[in-house]
Structures are given as C-alpha cells and as structure tokens.
Amino acid sequence: MNIDFIIFISLMVIGYTAGSIAERRHFKSLTRREDATLRQPVVTFDEGYELPSGAKYRRAALVSGSAVVSIDYFKRFLASLRFLVGGRVGAYESLLDRARREAILRMKYQAGGASIIMGMRVETSTIGGRRKNNKGLGSVEAVAYGTAVWVDEVSPQIT
Amino acid sequence: MKYRPKSLNDSLDPLKGNVNISPEHPLKELLLLTAAIAAIIFLSYLLLGFSVDLVVPHISMEFEKSIAARMEFPTAADSRAPYLKKITEELRRSTPIDTGHVEVGVYDSPVPNAFALPGGRILLTKGFLDVVESENELSMVIAHELGHIAHRDPLRGIGRSLVLAFISSLFMNTDDSVGAFINSSLSFTQLGYSREVEERSDHFALETIVKHYGHGAGAADFFKRMKETNLSAKIPEFFSTHPGEEHRIAYLERRIEEERLGWGALTPLPENWENDDD
Numbered sequence: 001m002n003i004d005f006i007i008f009i010s011l012m013v014i015g016y017t018a019g020s021i022a023e024r025r026h027f028k029s030l031t032r033r034e035d036a037t038l039r040q041p042v043v044t045f046d047e048g049y050e051l052p053s054g055a056k057y058r059r060a061a062l063v064s065g066s067a068v069v070s071i072d073y074f075k076r077f078l079a080s081l082r083f084l085v086g087g088r089v090g091a092y093e094s095l096l097d098r099a100r101r102e103a104i105l106r107m108k109y110q111a112g113g114a115s116i117i118m119g120m121r122v123e124t125s126t127i128g129g130r131r132k133n134n135k136g137l138g139s140v141e142a143v144a145y146g147t148a149v150w151v152d153e154v155s156p157q158i159t
Numbered sequence: 160m161k162y163r164p165k166s167l168n169d170s171l172d173p174l175k176g177n178v179n180i181s182p183e184h185p186l187k188e189l190l191l192l193t194a195a196i197a198a199i200i201f202l203s204y205l206l207l208g209f210s211v212d213l214v215v216p217h218i219s220m221e222f223e224k225s226i227a228a229r230m231e232f233p234t235a236a237d238s239r240a241p242y243l244k245k246i247t248e249e250l251r252r253s254t255p256i257d258t259g260h261v262e263v264g265v266y267d268s269p270v271p272n273a274f275a276l277p278g279g280r281i282l283l284t285k286g287f288l289d290v291v292e293s294e295n296e297l298s299m300v301i302a303h304e305l306g307h308i309a310h311r312d313p314l315r316g317i318g319r320s321l322v323l324a325f326i327s328s329l330f331m332n333t334d335d336s337v338g339a340f341i342n343s344s345l346s347f348t349q350l351g352y353s354r355e356v357e358e359r360s361d362h363f364a365l366e367t368i369v370k371h372y373g374h375g376a377g378a379a380d381f382f383k384r385m386k387e388t389n390l391s392a393k394i395p396e397f398f399s400t401h402p403g404e405e406h407r408i409a410y411l412e413r414r415i416e417e418e419r420l421g422w423g424a425l426t427p428l429p430e431n432w433e434n435d436d437d
Contacts, residue, residue: 016185016186020185024173027173027174028173030173031168031169031173034166034168035166035168038164038165038166039164041164074185074189075185077189078185078188078189078192081189081192081193081196082188082192084192084196085192085195085196088181090180090181090183090185090188091185091188093179093180093181094180096179097177097179097180
C-alpha cells in the first residue's frame with residue numbers, strides 16, 4: 001500500500017467523522033436557538049409596513065451577523081467528484097444552510113430586543129479558497145444584515 | 160393580521176423538514192460518484208488504449224528510432240557485449256517476425272533482468288549475465304525482448320503512458336486527491352495488459368530459439384532460476400506485470416511437449432564468461 005493512499009484514506013475518515021459530528025451538533029444548536037429567538041421578528045420587506053396606532057419610532061440601526069464555516073476533507077473530495085459529472089452538490093448544501101442560519105441568528109442577537117428587523121438580506125461568499133497548489137481548503141461565509149427598528153409604547157403585534 | 164411566530168424545526172430531528180439540504184446520505188453519494196467516475200475513466204482508458212494499438216502499426220521504425228534518439232540508452236562497459244551483439248544478430252535470423260536492426264547493451268544493475276526499449280534497443284543487466292548458465296538460457300531472454308520489439312511493445316508502452324499521463328492530468332486540475340485516486344486505479348488496468356504482452360513475447364521467443372537451436376531445451380531455465388531465488392514470488396500474480404514464473408514455465412514446457420519441439424543438449428557459454436571490465 002502506498003503511503004499517499006493511506007494518508008488519503010485517513011484524511012477522509014477524519015474528515016467524515018469529525019465533520020458529521022460537528023454538523024449534527026451545529027444543527028441541534030441552531031434548532032434550539034432559532035426556537036428561542038422565535039419572538040424576534042425579522043422580515044425581508046422594507047416598506048409598506050404600518051406602525052401600530054399610537055406607536056412611535058424611537059430608533060433604527062443597521063444590524064448584521066456573519067458566520068464562517070469550513071468544509072472538511074471528505075466534503076471537499078465529494079464535491080470535487082461532483083464537479084466532474086455535475087448535479088446538486090449535496091456536500092455543500094448543508095454547509096451553506098448552517099452558515100446562513102448561524103448568520104441570521106447572530107444578527108438577531110446583535111439586534112437584541114428590537115421591535116422588528118426589516119429589509120433583511122443574506123449574502124454568501126467563499127474565503128480562504130484554493131491556493132495555487134490546489135491544496136487550500138475553502139470556507140464559506142454568510143452575512144445577514146437588516147435594519148433593526150425600535151418602536152415606543154406598543155410592541156408590534158406579536159402574540 | 161396578527162404575526163404568529165411558529166417554529167419550522169422539529170425538536171427531535173434537527174434535519175427533518177429542512178428543504179435546503181438534499182436528503183441523500185453522503186456516503187451513498189460518495190459510492191455512486193466513485194463508481195460512475197471509475198466507469199467513465201476505465202472506458203476512456205480502454206478506448207484510448209485501443210486507439211494506441213491501432214496507430215502503432217502505422218508508425219515507421221525510423222520514426223520510432225527518432226523518438227528513441229531523444230531517450231537515454233544507459234549502457235555500461237562490459238567485455239561480454241560483443242558476444243551479446245553477435246548472438247542477437249544470429250537470433251534475429253530465426254525470428255518469426257522481422258525486428259529490424261537491434262542494438263543490445265549491458266545495464267549496470269545486480270538484479271537479473273532484461274528490457275526492450277523503444278527504437279529497437281535491448282538492455283541486459285549485469286546481474287542477469289552473471290547468473291546465466293547456458294547460451295540457450297541467454298538466447299531465450301534476448302529472443303523474448305526481440306519479441307517485444309517485433310510487436311512494437313515499447314512504442315505501445317509509450318503510447319499507453321501518454322494516455323495515462325493525459326487522463327491523470329485532466330483530473331489533476333480538478334483536485335489533487337481525485338487525481339491520485341484515479342492514478343492508482345489506472346495502474347491496475349495497465350497490469351492486465353502487460354501480462355498478455357509478456358505471454359505473446361514468450362511464445363515468440365520459444366519459436367525463435369527452437370528454430371535457432373533445433374530444440375527447446377533451456378527455454379524455461381531463466382524462469383526456473385527466478386522462481387528459486389525469487390523475491391517477486393511473494394507478489395500475487397494479479398498485482399504483477401509479468402505472469403508468474405510457475406505459469407510461464409508450465410506454458411513453455413507444455414508447448415515443447417505438445418508440439419514435439421524436443422529437448423537437446425544445451426550450448427555452453429564461451430570460455431571466461433566473466434566481465435573483464437570490472
């Protein structure tokens with residue numbers, strides 16, 4: 001057996017085990033925290049929103065949250081096989097989902113107690129991608145941002 | 160309208176109801192992709208390899224020699240070289256297919272072995288010349304390499320290596336690890352091909368020495384010697400480029416018996432069969 005092959009197999013096993021464990025834990029934590037922040041409203045529209053009667057704008061601020069998630073060796077290999085034949089890159093889908101949801105959660109934390117976050121947008125970019133020797137492991141960054149609005153007297157109609 | 164926040168998550172299974180992730184298990188995906196890509200590569204290798212076989216007969220020996228002229232021919236000084244040259248010329252007259260002019264040289268290595276190189280060149284290692292015991296045994300090995308040359312095997316080898324290099328460079332661009340993976344699977348298919356070629360050359364060599372000496376004695380001697388001293392015996396035949404010695408000896412002896420090629424007296428090697436140049 002050649003040594004490169006052994007290294008390759010070990011990296012695949014490490015990548016798969018560690019990657020799956022980290023992913024499962026992250027999804028669990030996302031679910032829990034999303035449920036906990038359920039009462040922080042976030043909307044994507046930024047106009048046509050009428051204040052409840054008697055309410056007054058107090059303050060508005062830009063809030064943002066970002067998260068960077070790295071791919072693991074296993075995912076990278078799976079994706080590079082996928083690049084040869086095309087199709088859905090399942091290995092990267094979960095990665096993006098995690099990054100986006102984590103970013104939105106962090107944005108909510110930054111807004112801490114705002115009445116509503118309006119005009120929310122999510123953007124994604126890759127960082128630390130391939131180096132010249134093709135050995136670089138890429139990471140994905142998701143940024144979520146929006147306008148947090150604090151309203152006096154009445155809270156938006158949330159029950 | 161009232162805003163009623165409602166969780167979309169399932170508290171027991173965090174992935175349940177997540178529409179943004181393909182439900183396929185990653186290991187299943189890995190398996191399917193690997194199988195599909197291996198099949199594609201295997202097919203393209205077979206096709207390209209097949210086209211090499213088609214092209215090779217149309218390449219003239221002169222052109223092959225001009226390619227070979229750029230390749231190294233690492234010969235060492237050896238006092239046995241003139242004798243090797245003489246016997247190679249004699250054997251060439253008995254080959255079933257004409258080989259064209261052949262250069263023979265001695266390669267400085269203690270491991271008993273022989274090679275056919277592109278451009279009609281043969282190398283015999285010092286290690287081989289030191290262990291060989293009869294002219295028949297020596298002739299059999301030279302005739303085997305003549306067989307490779309007559310069948311243009313070294314040129315085929317270059318063609319196939321080019322195909323290999325081409326395929327792996329295609330995938331090397333995609334990803335290093337994918338390339339490495341593909342390379343190792345390709346070398347397996349190369350092995351099966353080589354064994355076929357070796358058997359064809361053994362057959363060619365046997366015909367040659369039977370015509371030259373009038374009998375088939377000594378044909379299997381070198382393989383027997385290899386089997387006794389063998390280091391390669393531990394490698395299962397499937398992993399080896401050459402057929403197992405056992406297999407080759409049986410093949411040669413069966414042919415000698417079946418075709419009544421006969422066993423005669425071995426021709427001795429010349430006196431002072433040692434290298435004086437050392």
